[in-house]
Amino acid sequence: MILNRRQDIERFLSAPGPGVMAAVIHGRDMGVVRERAAQLAGSVTERPDDPFDVARLTSGDLAMDPGGLERELAAISMMGGRRLVRLRLDDAGLERHACEGLERHLAGALNPEAFLIIEAGALRRDGSLLKLASAAPGCGVIACYEDDPGDLARMIREAIAKEGLVLDGPALQALASRLPGDRGVARQEIERLILFLGPGRRSVVTLNELEPFLGVEPETSLTEAALHAFGGRPAATQAELRRVALEGDAGVPVVRALGTHAMRLRRARSLQAAGTSAPAAAKSVGVFWKAEREFVRQSGAWREDSLASVQADILAADSACKQSGAPDRLIAERLAFDVSAFARRLGL
DSSP: OOOHHHHHHHHHHHOOOOOOEEEEEEEHHHHHHHHHHHHHHHOOOSSSOOOTTTTEEHHHHHOTTTTHHHHHHOOOOOSSSSEEEEEOOOOGGGGHHHHHHHHHHTSSSOTOOOOOEESSSSSOOOOOHHHHHHHHHTTTEEEOOOOOOOHHHHHHHHHHTTTTTOOOOHHHHHHHSOOOOOOOHHHHHHHHHHHHHHHTTEEEOOOOHHHHHTOOOOOOHHHHHHHHHHHTOOOHHHHHHHHHHHHHOOOHHHHHHHHHHHHHHHHHHHHHHHTTHHHHHHHHHHOOOGGHHHHHHHHHHHOEEEHHHHHHHHEEEEEHTSSOOOHHHHHHHHHHHHHHHHHHTTTT
């Protein structure tokens, strides 16, 4: 069951309705995908963060244990609420396993009271997962596209109105034109704007007042460290990692920053393969304008196989950092330098 109209999507996210057992939410804008998945999760179960009612799986889990999805869907909620299983599918190579689990669930072979949410990137229309989900009345399919300026303007107005803030027309237009299409990154920028202006100010903000904010670089030391690592600059990477340590971040945030940068590069290369220019692809994946030139340079050198190899190392490092007593900071630093060395071998 494909949902296209905004009102149908909002109605489904608020109340999927009887007989609906699953949803596939997919698209290039993972910020929108995650936001809508979280909204649906809150409608399906009263405790969307309760580990007894909710199982969260990733592509890594599916790769290591293809049958794990079906076992989670067959399980009964320990606390008596509705069972919710969320699968974050960011590896197209595992789509077949997800499709098999969804098919058995829709056929009633598992727990009929369970609800499955699959969060994925852009899926092929002729792929097995979308074909199955689109044809099934018990499964909703929602495609998530990048926000256009009108969507961004509406999101800005709604968010800042809660804090008693209002932007005049030119200020709103300027901010909407500068925000990235990725909703997750855009929301972070709006939150930063509220802190910059001061919540509860209850006055109209003009473009002149907004200009200092537009010139402030939102990148953190974590993001800078990842940018330098993928650019093949070990000295600059080390300097940023020292700053990260002084700011109190341990190993896991560094590993995640490297993973986020790798995903941005993969998404940008995918957009370029579809005909988008390199600068436009960089903007689309949420790269700050000061880093665009460097990001474009990197996207031309990092091939899909190289990024896949590095992402495997990132997943391994993330798992290692979470082991009890693990030297997470050293693991993360070693990973960053390995990425930097890989980048240099690519000619960066």
